[in-house]
Amino acid sequence: xxxxxxxxxxxxxxxxxxxxxxxxxxxxxxxxxxxxxxxxxxxxxxxxxxxxxxxxxxxxxxxxxxxxxxxxxxxxxxxxxxxxxxxxxxxxxxxxxxxxxxxxxxxxxxxxxxxxxxxxxxxxxxxxxxxxxxxxxxxxxxxxxxxxxxxxxxxxxxxxxxxxxxxx
Numbered sequence: 401x402x403x404x405x406x407x408x409x410x411x412x413x414x415x416x417x418x419x420x421x422x423x424x425x426x427x428x429x430x431x432x433x434x435x436x437x438x439x440x441x442x443x444x445x446x447x448x449x450x451x452x453x454x455x456x457x458x459x460x461x462x463x464x465x466x467x468x469x470x471x472x473x474x475x476x477x478x479x480x481x482x483x484x485x486x487x488x489x490x491x492x493x494x495x496x497x498x499x500x501x502x503x504x505x506x507x508x509x510x511x512x513x514x515x516x517x518x519x520x521x522x523x524x525x526x527x528x529x530x531x532x533x534x535x536x537x538x539x540x541x542x543x544x545x546x547x548x549x550x551x552x553x554x555x556x557x558x559x560x561x562x563x564x565x566x567x568x
Contacts (some may be wrong), residue, residue: 439511443518446548450504455491459484463547467507470494470553499524507540510566515542517564519557540564 440463449458462468468481470490481490493495495502501524508519520533542550554560561567 405432428489439516440545441511442543442546443506443509447504447506448518451500452493452504453496455488455496458491460486462488462549463544463549466548467550468548469551498527499529500530501525510564512564512566515540516563517560517566519560526562 421506446458446461449455449461453536462484464479464484466483466487468487468490469478471478481487505521505523506518507521508517509516510517517538517540519538521534522533522537524533524535525531526533537553537555539551540556540560540563541548552560552563554563558567
């Protein structure tokens with residue numbers, strides 16, 4: 401655990417703010433939507449693989465012809481990674497290479513038809529810089545036969561809801 405200091409206090413406050421917002425949203429959605437155990441298990445396995453930085457376990461959760469959209473923390477244009485080999489490349493580039501440490505937390509899971517929306521917080525420390533980063537994002541993952549077939553990522557929850565066909 402990082403000891404609060406002048407530099408970490410804003411980060412701690414930001415994470416606390418995200419968690420508070422997410423708890424409110426989670427309670428609202430739990431009244432309306434229930435997820436299946438299979439979807440929750442898939443999400444849990446994916447997060448555990450990310451936190452262990454285990455590319456093989458993560459890629460095993462995807463269909464062979466997966467289409468995985470990402471913009472590498474919005475520092476690049478959106479690129480679609482196709483198939484498990486490219487997904488493995490993406491995983492290493494995003495979760496293994498740049499970070500000394502990282503923690504992915506899922507704060508929202510909402511299931512609808514063949515897709516699931518998740519809200520997440522990624523807290524990481526740069527391998528070279530030592531700088532702590534907190535990133536809040538949402539993603540929509542399409543599923544078939546218990547595997548991820550497609551993924552889109554968003555900085556705004558409203559955009560993710562719209563892409564998932566769950567707009568409020």
